[in-house]
Amino acid sequence: MELWYTEKHTEGRGITIKAKGTLYQEKSEYQEMTVLDTEDFGNVMLLDGLVMLTQKDEFVYHEMITHIPLYSHPNPKKVLIIGGGDGGTLREVVRHQSVEKAVLVEIDDVVIETAKKYFPEVAEGFISPKGEVRVEDGIKYIKESNEKFDLIIIDSTDPIGPAVGLFHQEFYQLCYDRLNDGGMLVAQSESPFIPHMQQVIKDMYGNLGNVFPSVNMYLAFIPTYPSGLWSFACASKKYHPVNDFQESAYNSDNLSFKYYNKDVHKAAFVLPNFVRELFEK
Amino acid sequence: MELWYTEKHTEGRGITIKAKGTLYQEKSEYQEMTVLDTEDFGNVMLLDGLVMLTQKDEFVYHEMITHIPLYSHPNPKKVLIIGGGDGGTLREVVRHQSVEKAVLVEIDDVVIETAKKYFPEVAEGFISPKGEVRVEDGIKYIKESNEKFDLIIIDSTDPIGPAVGLFHQEFYQLCYDRLNDGGMLVAQSESPFIPHMQQVIKDMYGNLGNVFPSVNMYLAFIPTYPSGLWSFACASKKYHPVNDFQESAYNSDNLSFKYYNKDVHKAAFVLPNFVRELFEK
Numbered sequence A, B: 001m002e003l004w005y006t007e008k009h010t011e012g013r014g015i016t017i018k019a020k021g022t023l024y025q026e027k028s029e030y031q032e033m034t035v036l037d038t039e040d041f042g043n044v045m046l047l048d049g050l051v052m053l054t055q056k057d058e059f060v061y062h063e064m065i066t067h068i069p070l071y072s073h074p075n076p077k078k079v080l081i082i083g084g085g086d087g088g089t090l091r092e093v094v095r096h097q098s099v100e101k102a103v104l105v106e107i108d109d110v111v112i113e114t115a116k117k118y119f120p121e122v123a124e125g126f127i128s129p130k131g132e133v134r135v136e137d138g139i140k141y142i143k144e145s146n147e148k149f150d151l152i153i154i155d156s157t158d159p160i161g162p163a164v165g166l167f168h169q170e171f172y173q174l175c176y177d178r179l180n181d182g183g184m185l186v187a188q189s190e191s192p193f194i195p196h197m198q199q200v201i202k203d204m205y206g207n208l209g210n211v212f213p214s215v216n217m218y219l220a221f222i223p224t225y226p227s228g229l230w231s232f233a234c235a236s237k238k239y240h241p242v243n244d245f246q247e248s249a250y251n252s253d254n255l256s257f258k259y260y261n262k263d264v265h266k267a268a269f270v271l272p273n274f275v276r277e278l279f280e281k
Helices: A058-070 A088-093 A109-118 A123-127 A138-144 A161-167 A169-178 A195-209 A247-253 A262-267 A273-279 B058-070 B088-093 B109-118 B123-127 B138-144 B161-167 B169-178 B195-209 B247-253 B262-267 B273-279
Strands: A003-008 A013-027 A032-038 A042-047 A050-054 A078-083 A101-106 A131-135 A149-155 A179-188 A214-221 A229-236 B003-008 B013-027 B032-038 B042-047 B050-054 B078-083 B101-106 B131-135 B149-155 B179-188 B214-221 B229-236
Touching: A003 A042, A013 A042, A013 A109, A032 A109, A042 A109, A050 A058, A058 A088, A058 A149, A058 A179, A058 A214, A058 A229, A078 A088, A078 A138, A078 A161, A088 A101, A088 A123, A088 A149, A101 A109, A101 A138, A109 A123, A109 A131, A123 A131, A138 A161, A138 A169, A149 A169, A161 A169, A161 A195, A169 A179, A169 A195, A179 A195, A195 A214, A195 A229, A195 A273, A214 A273, A214 B214, A262 B262, B003 B042, B013 B042, B013 B109, B032 B109, B042 B109, B050 B058, B058 B088, B058 B149, B058 B179, B058 B214, B058 B229, B078 B088, B078 B138, B078 B161, B088 B101, B088 B123, B088 B149, B101 B109, B101 B138, B109 B123, B109 B131, B123 B131, B138 B161, B138 B169, B149 B169, B161 B169, B161 B195, B169 B179, B169 B195, B179 B195, B195 B214, B195 B229, B195 B273, B214 B273
Parallel strands: A078 A101, A078 A149, A101 A131, A149 A179, B078 B101, B078 B149, B101 B131, B149 B179
Antiparallel strands: A003 A013, A013 A032, A013 B013, A032 A042, A042 A050, A179 A229, A214 A229, B003 B013, B013 B032, B032 B042, B042 B050, B179 B229, B214 B229
16 A cells, blocks of 8 residues: 655645655644654654644754844844744754743644654754743733743744734734844745745735834745745844854854755845745735 | 646655646657646646656746856857757857857757747747757767867756766766866756755766866755755866856846846855765765
């Protein structure tokens, strides 16, 4: 028997991955969780039938959503992660010497527990004493908390289901208000190659631009995400992610990476023309 | 009825594209040609069941295999294209003011005729008076010709079937001998994300490095190619593709591009760590 999982990225295209079987399936309060055992990508986490992460290529997403902003801010001490229940973003954040505290607010406990069991190398961020994990609605947390942060990372699913409010201007304003002077916000921002995501990108960058003085897109290759070309939005009160690259912190931390490096930091902000044009129309 | 074309990129993963139907199928002397009519990618050309180009994303490959070397050489007058029978590479080459003559040597006439019929906007390179099209074996041509070139572009299929000899050191040496002083060679070099292609990359760059004093890899996003991350090898006798970027020719030509631009020219040579490591082991 051959078992193939196929994710349609549009009505007319998709990715297909051979699976040895399913390791776990559960319907949580918020979404349907599945873990597949695959030859090519190791364990694969699906939420509502869409690939969230695989053991084989999660390093790209988690390194790129964290180290770019953390090495653009001169002294990021307090970090807030909205979503990111698999722990991979937290794992990368706490590696930075400057980071004293990282609060992770995940709405769905099933994501956290599943990651701990089936993705232990991703979930290892949870064992850091710098981390504080809260199982609650990120929007509610932002509204009610008085804590201030140097960096907010929105590590969300697509703008459907529980994550839809994380793409609204009201939410970005709440984030802005919770950021210290010089604070930054980073969010995953879909694929510029997928037609229905292009509209999401235009709306999202429009919303961010109404709140933050500086918003820049950067790119990374993530083979299991739609089209393989993925984007991130970096919104900032003050520091510019390319011009204010923190070379001394980068050298002093001296971390090892599988994707990120100081040249990638800058090159990721260079956009092909068809991507630039998304912002012109 | 739903018709889905699925290309396995390894034994365990692939891409799947919904097709309205097949427009053309033929077994040539060298390979099996298929043209699919698809919603997402327009017409899609398959050779031996593998995607060669689609109307929707061919611009990435054709811009990146041509403009990077052409804007790294101070005066590229004569260009040789080995393969490239769809005409897309020729289309981009002849746009450059400096180029006086471009010889295209394609082994399989069926590719040229199919492109002219089903990909007219790709095949438009064939109408340029600068182009000379020869239907013959590229290796034989290189061996027997005395013409010299400033740039040789190897626009080949994967190293199986008719293209296998195009990845050998002997062939690279023949190319080197046909290049003028300061000449360059560019070749598509597979995906660094696909395990069995990583060995091809190591062998290919090893072979090129035994012949050329300088060999550099650059990257582009091509969603219909395996993993979406594609690489190209730029081998050079003298000029460095980043340091010798020809800004004045770039400004003077003032061409419009969908992917390439002068920042992409440089950023494409920045490699993520896992790609750099392919060359270290």
